[in-house]
Amino acid sequence: MTIFRGTFIDTPDNPFGGAALRVGTDTGLLVQDGVIVARSPFSDLRRAHPAEPVVDLSDGIVLPGFVDTHVHFPQIRAVGGLGLPLLEWLDRYALPEEARMADAEYAKGVATEFVNGLAAAGTTSALVFGAHYSDAVDALFTAASSVGLRVTSGLVLSDRLLRPELLTTPVRAYAESLALANRWHNVGRNRYAVTPRFSLSCTDDLLATCRELMEAIPDALFTSHVNENEAEIASVADLFGGSDYVTTYDRHGLVDRRTVLAHNVHPTDVELKTLATSGATVAHCPTSNAALGSGLFPLHRHLQYGVRVALGSDVGAGTGFSLLKEGLQAYFCQQLLGDQGRPLTAAHLLYLSTTAGAEALDLPQVGHLSVGQQFDAQLLRPAPDSPLAVALQHAEDTEEALARIFTLGAPTDIQAVWIAGDLLN
Ligand code: GUN
Numbered sequence: 001m002t003i004f005r006g007t008f009i010d011t012p013d014n015p016f017g018g019a020a021l022r023v024g025t026d027t028g029l030l031v032q033d034g035v036i037v038a039r040s041p042f043s044d045l046r047r048a049h050p051a052e053p054v055v056d057l058s059d060g061i062v063l064p065g066f067v068d069t070h071v072h073f074p075q076i077r078a079v080g081g082l083g084l085p086l087l088e089w090l091d092r093y094a095l096p097e098e099a100r101m102a103d104a105e106y107a108k109g110v111a112t113e114f115v116n117g118l119a120a121a122g123t124t125s126a127l128v129f130g131a132h133y134s135d136a137v138d139a140l141f142t143a144a145s146s147v148g149l150r151v152t153s154g155l156v157l158s159d160r161l162l163r164p165e166l167l168t169t170p171v172r173a174y175a176e177s178l179a180l181a182n183r184w185h186n187v188g189r190n191r192y193a194v195t196p197r198f199s200l201s202c203t204d205d206l207l208a209t210c211r212e213l214m215e216a217i218p219d220a221l222f223t224s225h226v227n228e229n230e231a232e233i234a235s236v237a238d239l240f241g242g243s244d245y246v247t248t249y250d251r252h253g254l255v256d257r258r259t260v261l262a263h264n265v266h267p268t269d270v271e272l273k274t275l276a277t278s279g280a281t282v283a284h285c286p287t288s289n290a291a292l293g294s295g296l297f298p299l300h301r302h303l304q305y306g307v308r309v310a311l312g313s314d315v316g317a318g319t320g321f322s323l324l325k326e327g328l329q330a331y332f333c334q335q336l337l338g339d340q341g342r343p344l345t346a347a348h349l350l351y352l353s354t355t356a357g358a359e360a361l362d363l364p365q366v367g368h369l370s371v372g373q374q375f376d377a378q379l380l381r382p383a384p385d386s387p388l389a390v391a392l393q394h395a396e397d398t399e400e401a402l403a404r405i406f407t408l409g410a411p412t413d414i415q416a417v418w419i420a421g422d423l424l425n
Pocket residue numbers: 072086090094197198225228288314317
């Protein structure tokens with residue numbers, strides 16, 4: 001057993017329901033086999049466990065590991081392709097890079113960079129859009145296993161409209177997805193997600209195959225994109241006989257509590273109602289929405305309907321792995337919406353990037369640092385005299401300190417990351 005000593009900030013209760021941030025100043029967490037088995041003021045815990053080794057983190061601030069609910073593994077080398085809307089960006093930047101994943105050696109290199117990038121940003125769990133090629137998805141799960149990240153991912157499926165080398169057929173999609181799930185689902189910390197790219201690039205036959213896969217893979221997640229860009233939405237309506245976007249998935253039984261749909265910038269009220277009653281989660285990806293000019297995310301409407309929302313980096317349309325940056329951009333986005341926006345505090349940003357994501361991914365054992373939870377955590381300790389260090393010295397209270405962390409923090413300020421109590425290298 002090990003005692004971790006420090007200031008721990010987390011959101012075990014939902015700030016959108018009025019709960020306050022939890023701040024544990026000079027607190028001790030006793031961790032056994034990766035699980036937090038006791039939590040109390042450090043002096044009390046020390047007295048009760050005088051012989052256990054202490055890891056002293058008092059010179060920084062400890063947050064739960066981040067949970068990224070939407071990120072594309074094959075797009076890390078496409079980050080920074082600015083200036084285009086979604087469909088043009090896919091053709092010009094994302095899809096040429098995704099086609100390179102046909103080369104398994106290339107994919108291995110990208111997979112290593114990807115998992116290292118996530119971990120360095122304090123992200124310990126992620127729902128990852130995989131690649132269109134099985135070998136590349138194997139490379140991702142292999143790399144995630146060697147770091148110890150909690151990765152849920154799958155083979156990306158499309159059978160129309162994209163460049164031909166990225167297309168599959170329903171029969172092939174079924175066989176290859178199931179083979180991957182048999183190799184990786186619930187093996188170590190890996191899990192499988194059935195992953196059609198978006199209904200724009202998927203026929204009804206392929207979406208029906210996705211439903212069969214959901215039935216064949218117990219407890220798989222389902223993930224895709226929805227309502228991101230107005231031109232995209234109009235094309236989906238044309239292709240599906242005027243149907244709304246959520247219904248293109250829902251009519252195949254693909255919208256339920258295990259569903260995570262990215263973006264939803266332009267939903268109708270009917271779609272929000274469907275998402276709320278089904279228990280699906282929307283992955284809000286604010287830097288991506290800003291970079292592609294997709295629009296301002298209507299968070300308030302989601303919350304009014306009771307739709308679950310968490311955060312995604314959406315690398316590579318998103319601008320990096322850091323959920324600190326996504327949190328800040330989520331805040332900006334709501335500010336820009338004026339009267340229509342939902343004002344956000346630092347507690348909301350932390351909740352969206354930790355507990356909300358853990359719930360979306362059905363990982364109840366992570367997302368906050370209570371007794372019984374896994375010790376997935378990150379230590380923020382900026383370099384002395386850095387702008388963040390200076391700002392933290394002058395914060396009046398811990399909520400203000402957390403707001404400064406979201407405003408000024410970056411992966412370079414994260415000194416250490418643990419998953420299930422293990423320090424990552
Ligand atoms: N919709 C379909 N594919 C993609 C993608 O790769 N990125 C984003 N942002 N939206 C998509």
